[in-house]
Amino acid sequence: xxxxxxxxxxxxxxxxxxxxxxxxxxxxxxxxxxxxxxxxxxxxxxxxxxxxxxxxxxxxxxxxxxxxxxxxxxxxxxxxxxxxxxxxxxxxxxxxxxxxxxxxxxxxxxxxxxxxxxxxxxxxxxxxxxxxxxxxxxxxxxxxxxxxxxxxxxxxxxxxxxxxxxxxxxxxxxxxxxxxxxxxxxxxxxxxxxxxxxxxxxxxxxxxxxxxxxxxxxxxxx
Amino acid sequence: xxxxxxxxxxxxxxxxxxxxxxxxxxxxxxxxxxxxxxxxxxxxxxxxxxxxxxxxxxxxxxxxxxxxxxxxxxxxxxxxxxxxxxxxxxxxxxxxxxxxxxxxxxxxxxxxxxxxxxxxxxxxxxxxxxxxxxxxxxxxxxxxxxxxxxxxxxxxxxxxxxxxxxxxxxxxxxxxxxxxxxxxxxxxxxxxxxxxxxxxxxxxxxxxxxxxxxxxxxxxxx
Numbered sequence: 001x002x003x004x005x006x007x008x009x010x011x012x013x014x015x016x017x018x019x020x021x022x023x024x025x026x027x028x029x030x031x032x033x034x035x036x037x038x039x040x041x042x043x044x045x046x047x048x049x050x051x052x053x054x055x056x057x058x059x060x061x062x063x064x065x066x067x068x069x070x071x072x073x074x075x076x077x078x079x080x081x082x083x084x085x086x087x088x089x090x091x092x093x094x095x096x097x098x099x100x101x102x103x104x105x106x107x108x109x110x111x112x113x114x115x116x117x118x119x120x121x122x123x124x125x126x127x128x129x130x131x132x133x134x135x136x137x138x139x140x141x142x143x144x145x146x147x148x149x150x151x152x153x154x155x156x157x158x159x160x161x162x163x164x165x166x167x168x169x170x171x172x173x174x175x176x177x178x179x180x181x182x183x184x185x186x187x188x189x190x191x192x193x194x195x196x197x198x199x200x201x202x203x204x205x206x207x208x209x210x211x212x213x214x215x216x217x218x219x220x221x222x
Numbered sequence: 223x224x225x226x227x228x229x230x231x232x233x234x235x236x237x238x239x240x241x242x243x244x245x246x247x248x249x250x251x252x253x254x255x256x257x258x259x260x261x262x263x264x265x266x267x268x269x270x271x272x273x274x275x276x277x278x279x280x281x282x283x284x285x286x287x288x289x290x291x292x293x294x295x296x297x298x299x300x301x302x303x304x305x306x307x308x309x310x311x312x313x314x315x316x317x318x319x320x321x322x323x324x325x326x327x328x329x330x331x332x333x334x335x336x337x338x339x340x341x342x343x344x345x346x347x348x349x350x351x352x353x354x355x356x357x358x359x360x361x362x363x364x365x366x367x368x369x370x371x372x373x374x375x376x377x378x379x380x381x382x383x384x385x386x387x388x389x390x391x392x393x394x395x396x397x398x399x400x401x402x403x404x405x406x407x408x409x410x411x412x413x414x415x416x417x418x419x420x421x422x423x424x425x426x427x428x429x430x431x432x433x434x435x436x437x438x439x440x441x442x443x444x
Contacts, residue, residue, distance in 0.1 A: 006228050038260040039349050039378065040370025069350060071376050092380065094316060094350035125377070126350055127261050128291060128316035147369040147392065148262025154293050155347070156261065159316065170369065176398045 014133060017063040017098035021136025022107065028109055030063070030116040031218045034096075036133055036159055037143035038152075039125030041059040042169040042202060044074045046143065047122055051081045053212040054118070060219045063112060065104040067096045073121070084111050095129035097122065098136055118219035121191040126151065131159035139164030146170050149221060150184040153191045155158070165198065167211065172201040236355055239320035242353040243327065243358025250331055252285070253440040256318075256357055258381055259365035260345030260374075264391040264424060266296045268365065269344055271424040273303045275434040276340070282441045285334060287326040287343040289318040296344070306333050317351035318343065320358055340441035349374065353381035360440070361386030368392050368399055372406040375413045382413040387420065389433065394423040 016167065025032045040057050047064065054060055064085040075087035086104035088096060101121060108116065122135060123130040131140070142163040144152050146168060153160040153187040160166065166188050168181060188195055198214070200207035225353070245256045257265050269286065276282055286307040288297040297309035308326035310318060323343060330338065342351060345352040364376050364385040369392060375382040382388065386409050390403060403421065410417055420436070422429035 019380070038262055038347065039374055040260050040367065041262070069378055070379055071373070073373060073376070092350070092354070094348070100288070116369070124350065125260065126316070126348055128348055129351070132314070145262065145369065147367065151293070151295060152261055154295070155290055157292055173369070173395070173398060176395060 011132075014098045017102055018134040018136040021098055021102050024102065024105055024109070025119065025138070028105070028116045028119070030119040031221065032119040032121065032137045033215070034121045034123055034130075034137035034140045035143060036123045036127070036130045036140055036163070037125060037145075038127055038148060041125070041143045041145040041148065042123050043125070043143055044077060045202045046167065046169055046200065047120060048078060049205070050120070050212065050215070051078065051083045053208060054215065055081065055083065057216060059117065059201060060216060061112060061117045063108045063113060063116045063119050065101055065108070065119065066097075067100070067122055067124050069093070069124055075183060075196060084108055090124060094124060094126050095133045096123050096135055097133050101135040102174070118215060127156040127159055131162055141165045141167060143167045143169050144184065146174055146179045146181065150180055150187055153184070153188040157191045160188050160195065163192065163195060165196045165214070168197065168199040170201060170203070171199045171206055172204045233354075236320045239324055240356040240358040243320055243324050244329070246324065246327060247341065247358060247360070250327070250338045250341070252338040254341040254343065254359045254418070255437070255444065256343045256345055256352070256359035256362045257363055257365060258345045258352045258385070259347060259367075260349055260370060263347070263365045263367040263370065265344050265347065265365055266299065267424045268389065268391055268422065269342060270300060270303060271404070272342070272429060272434065272437070273300065273305050275430060277303065277305065277435065279438060281339065282438060283334060283339045284336060285330045285338045285341050287323055287330070287341065289344055289346050291315070291346055301416070306330055312346060316346060316348050317355045318345050318357055320356050323357040340437060349378040349381055353384055363389060364386045365391050366406065367390045368396055368403065369402045372402055372409055375406070375410040379413045382410050382417065385414065385417060387418045387436070390419065390421040392423060392425070393397070393421045393428055394426045
């Protein structure tokens with residue numbers, strides 16, 4: 001009972017910082033996406049390929065907030081693209097919260113005085129906790145790789161319910177798997193009929209243009 | 223600060239129930255393993271294949287505690303093998319705790335008056351939270367699939383530090399991936415030099431005999 005009261009207070013505090021983040025993102029001009037998936041679904045590889053596709057587009061200033069439980073390896077890997085990256089190492093926490101994202105975004109804002117058009121947050125690899133923590137993003141983007149099983153939307157409904165977009169990743173592996181993409185899509189739509197769904201392979205580039213064009217459109221609206 | 227005090231109390235309470243579970247497992251005669259991995263690493267498929275391999279072994283009474291955030295689909299799938307299964311649906315919680323496992327084990331004990339030799343707990347798909355919650359198990363068994371990336375032990379060190387065994391799953395997919403098994407093993411051993419490591423494919427059966435023999439030996443010692 002007492003735990004529940006504390007939990008509610010933590011969530012209320014997070015929500016008020018998320019509101020402040022929404023104001024900050026507006027001020028910077030940023031459309032903000034929050035990438036959420038299992039560990040190993042390919043968030044960092046997808047993000048690397050996405051940054052490479054978007055980097056030479058005019059009028060799209062990019063920035064990344066990279067979250068991990070331990071190590072800054074992924075942040076270093078993404079920074080190698082030349083896009084400004086701020087790393088968050090959560091220690092033991094299983095998700096990013098609004099305050100962590102706020103500090104990282106303020107640091108990015110200081111590095112990019114001209115503003116940010118597209119801010120991509122890569123959350124901790126986890127299908128449960130990050131779904132519950134609003135960081136003020138414009139949309140949550142869920143990733144499911146085709147090696148994971150078609151049932152994920154049914155087993156982790158909160159994420160798929162709260163997400164705007166689902167990326168079905170690693171589609172290049174489909175010939176080697178017993179994976180039914182249509183069943184995954186049906187399961188995802190049963191939880192959230194409005195979900196946008198893009199199948200992509202960062203390795204072969206298949207579908208990456210559709211995802212890139214979607215981000216470009218949103219970034220230029222901002 | 224106050225959150226931290228509550229968290230410490232929750233963990234202390236969990237630890238005391240985990241102690242009671244250890245006594246219960248001893249009383250039932252059960253060697254207990256706690257399977258932990260990302261969503262989609264193949265826990266349920268591996269477990270299904272493991273049960274099929276062990277079912278006809280003499281003197282090994284099996285039972286399963288199956289945890290999920292939502293749905294009893296996996297529990298139904300495992301129950302189809304004929305092995306007694308108790309499902310835990312956590313609602314939103316990102317891990318099993320000792321009290322949940324206690325209730326499920328008591329129910330299994332009532333169904334199996336002759337005792338249990340091997341109790342397999344399938345945790346919620348998550349590399350972070352389940353690593354911190356002792357459920358009284360004899361050992362945590364971590365699973366990493368070869369589609370996930372070699373860096374997982376470095377990014378989620380708590381699990382690999384606390385685990386006794388690592389199963390490297392889906393090895394049948396290796397020919398289609400740029401995955402360095404030796405690098406994964408090096409990373410895992412850098413976190414935990416004592417880790418037992420078994421590469422397995424539930425699909426082709428490769429390596430399953432070694433894993434089965436390991437469990438048999440532990441179950442018969444109990």
